[in-house]
Amino acid sequence: MTAVGVSEPVLAPAGSARLLQGLRRDGRAVSLDDHVSRYGALEPAGDLVDLVARAGLRGRGGAGFPTAAKLAAVRDARGRAVVVANGAEGEPPSGKDKVLLAYVPHLVLDGAVAAARCVGAREALVAVSPTVLRPAEQAVSERRASGHDRGVTLRVVAVPDRFVAGEESALVQFLNGGPALPTFTPPRPFERGVGGAPTLVQNVETLAHLGLIVRFGAEWFRSAGTIDEPGTALVTLSGAVRVPGVYEIPLGRPLRALVGDAGGLSADVQAFLLGGYFGTWVDASAAQTVQLADAGLTRHGAAVGARAVVALTASACGVAETARVARYLAAQSAGQCGPCVHGLAAVADGLEQLVQHGRRPDHGRIRRSLAAIAGRGACSHPDGAVRFVASAYRVFEAEFDRHLHGRPCTARTSSVLPVPSFGAAA
Numbered sequence: 280m281t282a283v284g285v286s287e288p289v290l291a292p293a294g295s296a297r298l299l300q301g302l303r304r305d306g307r308a309v310s311l312d313d314h315v316s317r318y319g320a321l322e323p324a325g326d327l328v329d330l331v332a333r334a335g336l337r338g339r340g341g342a343g344f345p346t347a348a349k350l351a352a353v354r355d356a357r358g359r360a361v362v363v364a365n366g367a368e369g370e371p372p373s374g375k376d377k378v379l380l381a382y383v384p385h386l387v388l389d390g391a392v393a394a395a396r397c398v399g400a401r402e403a404l405v406a407v408s409p410t411v412l413r414p415a416e417q418a419v420s421e422r423r424a425s426g427h428d429r430g431v432t433l434r435v436v437a438v439p440d441r442f443v444a445g446e447e448s449a450l451v452q453f454l455n456g457g458p459a460l461p462t463f464t465p466p467r468p469f470e471r472g473v474g475g476a477p478t479l480v481q482n483v484e485t486l487a488h489l490g491l492i493v494r495f496g497a498e499w500f501r502s503a504g505t506i507d508e509p510g511t512a513l514v515t516l517s518g519a520v521r522v523p524g525v526y527e528i529p530l531g532r533p534l535r536a537l538v539g540d541a542g543g544l545s546a547d548v549q550a551f552l553l554g555g556y557f558g559t560w561v562d563a564s565a566a567q568t569v570q571l572a573d574a575g576l577t578r579h580g581a582a583v584g585a586r587a588v589v590a591l592t593a594s595a596c597g598v599a600e601t602a603r604v605a606r607y608l609a610a611q612s613a614g615q616c617g618p619c620v621h622g623l624a625a626v627a628d629g630l631e632q633l634v635q636h637g638r639r640p641d642h643g644r645i646r647r648s649l650a651a652i653a654g655r656g657a658c659s660h661p662d663g664a665v666r667f668v669a670s671a672y673r674v675f676e677a678e679f680d681r682h683l684h685g686r687p688c689t690a691r692t693s694s695v696l697p698v699p700s701f702g703a704a705a
Contacts, residue, residue: 554584
């Protein structure tokens with residue numbers, strides 16, 4: 280098992296590490312020379328679509344769409360394709376994509392080049408958070424100076440650090456000169472994306488796995504994980520654990536084992552947030568049986584999603600933490616449809632008033648707003664926010680009851696979940 284802090288590496292016991300096995304002990308990015316020395320040159324992949332289909336690789340950005348299907352759709356579309364490596368990562372509790380780009384960027388760039396060659400693209404755009412712009416540009420410069428990627432031009436673009444900016448239609452619109460906001464569909468990016476060309480948008484972790492599959496094959500990839508969800512994945516673990524950071528795990532690893540890899544809990548915990556801010560709260564006792572794969576999370580109404588896991592200390596108020604994130608998600612709305620603009624604001628208002636005043640009418644308003652929003656947005660943003668808040672009602676029922684009846688909040692700790700300063704996502 281290998282863990283990486285977002286600011287510097289933390290070396291944990293070796294085991295299933297693939298993406299993170301080449302980390303330098305001094306915390307610097309792996310150079311192109313060191314990368315090639317470890318993995319060898321990136322050779323032509325033959326039928327990459329078939330190889331990836333046999334490997335069973337699914338997207339690591341949150342949606343989990345089969346990578347082979349996306350490759351095939353862009354490869355078979357009419358016109359010269361473009362590849363976009365999506366490293367925007369606007370999810371506040373997630374740091375996995377930033378870690379890849381800061382420490383092992385050449386794995387990502389290998390995957391982008393392999394994907395570009397597969398779909399017939401001459402250009403691959405690497406969209407990154409401003410915080411990792413410099414190491415990404417340095418890695419691309421190394422490759423350009425060595426003539427490493429003949430036939431494919433790599434270009435790095437900084438993307439606004441907004442929650443919705445990583446949604447693929449928002450990313451395409453930004454790369455086309457517009458705001459980084461989701462757009463109504465169709466067409467999808469694979470049909471008409473950057474510059475009107477068929478566009479493959481893949482998360483940077485997905486591409487890093489792709490670069491290794493090209494080298495080591497489908498069976499090697501399947502030797503970790505589960506039959507239905509093969510491979511390893513990066514998980515950002517934070518909150519009340521002794522060694523927070525980015526961990527590489529085989530899919531299906533029990534949550535309790537991951538916490539053990541992180542040195543155990545640093546305080547009593549009441550719940551875990553699984554999947555980031557579009558994810559689901561799970562009670563701490565139920566989390567003892569959770570396995571980190573979609574198949575193991577279904578019965579909890581959860582999914583691995585963005586693979587951000589937060590251990591919420593028992594000294595925090597789950598209702599207040601949910602209210603803070605709900606306000607953040609409401610402010611991050613693209614502002615393009617009523618259920619999101621008005622519905623999420625109503626939910627955030629109700630939660631805040633419940634936390635502050637414990638007024639029964641606001642409690643009913645939240646319930647009505649959640650029911651009115653679900654399934655009616657133009658993109659996934661409102662549905663993700665509804666899933667997050669609805670799970671809080673199940674897990675923090677006793678605390679909701681305390682606030683509803685005006686009894687003192689039990690919290691001794693405030694502002695646990697990371698919520699950056701924000702404004703409207705314009």
